[in-house]
Amino acid sequence: SVEDIKKARAAVPFNREQLESVLRGRFFYAPAFDLYGGVSGLYDYGPPGCAFQNNIIDAWRKHFILEEDMLEVDCTMLTPYEVLKTSGHVDKFSDWMCRDLKTGEIFRADHLVEEVLEARLKGDQEARGLVEDANAAAKDDAEKKKRKKKVKQIKAVKLDDDVVKEYEEILAKIDGYSGPELGELMEKYDIGNPVTGETLESPRAFNLMFETAIGPSGQLKGYLRPETAQGQFLNFNKLLEFNNSKTPFASASIGKSFRNEISPRAGLLRVREFLMAEIEHFVDPLDKSHPKFNEIKDIKLSFLPRDVQEAGSTEPIVKTVGEAVASRMVDNETLGYFIARIYQFLMKIGVDESKLRFRQHMANEMAHYAADCWDGELKTSYGWIECVGCADRSAYDLTVHSKKTKEKLVVRQKLDNPIEVTKWEIDLTKKLFGPKFRKDAPKVESHLLNMSQDDLASKAELLKANGKFTIKVDGVDGEVELDDKLVKIEQRTKVEHVREYVPSVIEPSFGIGRIIYSVFEHSFWNRPEDNARSVLSFPPLVAPTKVLLVPLSNHKDLVPVTTEVAKILRKSQIPFKIDDSGVSIGKRYARNDELGTPFGVTIDFESAKDHSVTLRERDSTKQVRGSVENVIKAIRDITYNGASWEEGTKDLTPFIAQAEAEAETD
């Protein structure tokens, strides 16, 4: 029964080394360029890993794009400098690193300061007898933070009380320091190479994007995209037109992104090239309700809001999405709707519900483009991992690109009943601008035409009072004087039939590699009766191979039925493998339990006579028997049409013989 399997799965404690040896041994993935010694942060997906990834993408496309009529696009990874300068990534997407000029080693400044101060505090605690072994405690810490331990040997040295207090204050705000500030701390507290103590080069900003030159001349600098979002934003007008100007609507993109991590670690969790699936849901900032909110409002999830974290707790609040939005813990229905849909998707592909939480970003954690952000986090042996970011990017991106390119990126909403709008407007007597400002005329004109309503109001007053006003214009030296012959500013009331607005963007962003690794951990267990036998209990929908075809022996009588079953499976495009190697049937099943193959079909001498075969279920090793057609129908219904094992096999009869045979797995 389901309960027994649950108990069996929890009997043997999770062991990461054993999981990783199965994943490497069966080539789910491996370090890229292994033959050449590998490159840190780069991984290749082997046949089972690649099939698993394809199934996750297919499920994602059906769950989000097809279900919500989203507009999928495929944009280029090569991105010109100017686009990523405007989006803020060139300036903000960097880590501060310092180099040891002797050894060439590179350290992330914030991680280094944090670990050295923590080590000194632990040494102080050992000296005060508060902690038994500082080094052991430090090892746990590094493990939890998924970081390599830099400080090899902690000396038990007592610190003055005020120094301890200073260190603790610094550690509390460690995420907030800029590069130069970290440099000052390193100098002030003599923080150098954690092993040799050598003074390090002061911190330099290292941009996390891969740079390359586009075209032969080398003048056009470009980067590999750090996210798929920008391609979607730049195509906003085309997407809106494709959607017959109806909003809200969502675009989506599935593809690789790149981050030149300083020190990638923890396998698939921090890599330099990774698959993302991102949705940009464009919504009216004044109306973030969602037409299908009722369909998900009763789903119960565990939330970790900002205020709970600020109080230093990690105890989640379990609430329905409806309650979370009603209490404004989650800002609006659209954000709530996507959080629920993310939950439903993660359940479909094998995430363990008890290891999922939604954590709200702290203020200092937010990306430069985000107004609010909830992370879907999954618990793994590395701790809680951010796998799905659900950010409210408000109108940040469309605004900066529109300003830079002078192209309007807006929604025009026909108003049911037209409204009267009073606005400050400015008229320029163009023919005077040329003679007065010569080559600066265009800059001055564009500055005046893009002034905000407040600016126009204050300039109008000055014009009325002194007949002129001065402004500072980018790219033009000194003050620029405008008088009432050059400009006229007045308030005008108009009837408007159309409301123009820059839509807000809600962005669910999926780190597919991180989700895949978490599902590997959540699905992995060892059979209590034989620890060496591991199982990956993937849902049939995403398992790389669905059926293991096992002729009981290589006797020629079994060949026709085996060939026939293979033919039907191939025709119905159900991925299967035939294992006709000579080893015992138990061993063949064990090998494919490690690949997560949900179904085994055994062909024996009875099959040759009455065309019946047995169907084995991976987790319970239960077996049932029936005709080839009924068995394949059961496989299809359970794998693709959402039927349970009981529903799918209701026309098949329980079968015992093979189960004993399986026990002996020599």
Added chain:
Amino acid sequence: SVEDIKKARAAVPFNREQLESVLRGRFFYAPAFDLYGGVSGLYDYGPPGCAFQNNIIDAWRKHFILEEDMLEVDCTMLTPYEVLKTSGHVDKFSDWMCRDLKTGEIFRADHLVEEVLEARLKGDQEARGLVEDANAAAKDDAEKKKRKKKVKQIKAVKLDDDVVKEYEEILAKIDGYSGPELGELMEKYDIGNPVTGETLESPRAFNLMFETAIGPSGQLKGYLRPETAQGQFLNFNKLLEFNNSKTPFASASIGKSFRNEISPRAGLLRVREFLMAEIEHFVDPLDKSHPKFNEIKDIKLSFLPRDVQEAGSTEPIVKTVGEAVASRMVDNETLGYFIARIYQFLMKIGVDESKLRFRQHMANEMAHYAADCWDGELKTSYGWIECVGCADRSAYDLTVHSKKTKEKLVVRQKLDNPIEVTKWEIDLTKKLFGPKFRKDAPKVESHLLNMSQDDLASKAELLKANGKFTIKVDGVDGEVELDDKLVKIEQRTKVEHVREYVPSVIEPSFGIGRIIYSVFEHSFWNRPEDNARSVLSFPPLVAPTKVLLVPLSNHKDLVPVTTEVAKILRKSQIPFKIDDSGVSIGKRYARNDELGTPFGVTIDFESAKDHSVTLRERDSTKQVRGSVENVIKAIRDITYNGASWEEGTKDLTPFIAQAEAEAETD
């Protein structure tokens, strides 16, 4: 009938501008970063183009990977310098370009010399009265070669006969000149900027790969992969093991590759970032037969072998694949099998059979890694385009990587009956090597242990004659002397149970972007009765959207049936669009004929009563009627289960009314 549609499709001559305006207008694709002025050679796929591409990939995966149990892998695009240096791409993957120091313009040296000499010859022919208008002739040429015309104005100047002869000889061998040789020709014949005549910088090798630095230190130089093949070769041992060491087997990979083209042109046909799907079929060099060859040997294809081209003809030879292999025109069964499978795939996705040929590469055209190569070429308005390369890479790649990394990349084949093998073998008295060669010992040892059989034979003789011999070892200065105390070389006969060989590789490589564009051209036509109405006649399998749902009017009575049909379509995961905009039904159909949507389902007031709807076929605009269930079953059978329109709609009754309504498309 099928014949009528064929005639209708051919009535209006193909017009590329009109196709491109539909493709851009409906956002199949658009220049990437359009908002910022675009970057040449970079394109984004919009919703219909992206869905079309996904369907082509899905069809490719089922046709090749699932059908032949291929091992799909997903390897990284970032590739370290060393790997691409070993594979030959760093040295050979470049074009020679020369720069105009004044204007900064860049010209591909070979194209420049070719066009300038051809222009002078045309001017000479005009001067001799042999050609009426040299400029018009040159324009045709440039169009055929898909190149921008560089020489703007050709002067009719008569050349001496020997100069004409010299020019013709150069043009015949134009592909064979190296960069420096092209530089000499430019000097000798005063070839400079084609417009200004300005002397250009001498040709410099411009590598076609995008370069980037991996990791913070910037020391690890890398490139973006120019092909997906290398990732597959480097994982050969893991793939062989995954396949239980059984050969032949094939790996496959679908993903983006990058080439920093000097001057990208002709839309999707020559771009800098493109999607490839590649198969590496590993086969025994002594046995390139194929177990499923009989299934395809009777397929008739049009071949253009090397000898026909050398004779200056482009007349194809139509033969069955069986005959082509039997006559050794196509070297072996495996190559023949894949050429046939490529043909079958291209037919499935909408290629026009009359616009497909298989052309054998000329000797000087072959990539550095290819022993033989047949290109699947598709005819477009740009001429014949190479869309699928089918190369025999023999053992080139595995050999160079094995040599560089000292890792064996071989197949071990258990021999049914063991064979006696006599081989030269060398024994080293290791303890003497250290003292004699000091730090060079490892290099000397590795050199001796990797000597070929012929080398060992000749050294054995010298050893016997003079008791010593000398060799030249990479990285060791001067001659290295070995005597009979240091080494012993003798012939030994052994019984071998296992034969080790480096497999040959047959590589079908698909340029998905080029195939997509060609299918766009092959599917595009205008309705004879109204030229403004364009149709993209994609096969239903690959059409971006399968069904257009059209309520006859927005009357509320029609809403329940429309919602119900939408629900069933969504549940059976059949992509559809609802067009309930107010325009005429004819206009709504016309809009979706441009998207290639094969089926239209109309809901009228009858539907509200008897739950029946009409089904419209895009090309013939024929309509049939039936229950919602039967209509959706027909759509599924025709789209996914390969049924024809007649078979699929046999339970539905012909329907006339809407057809007239459609005629008036105000």
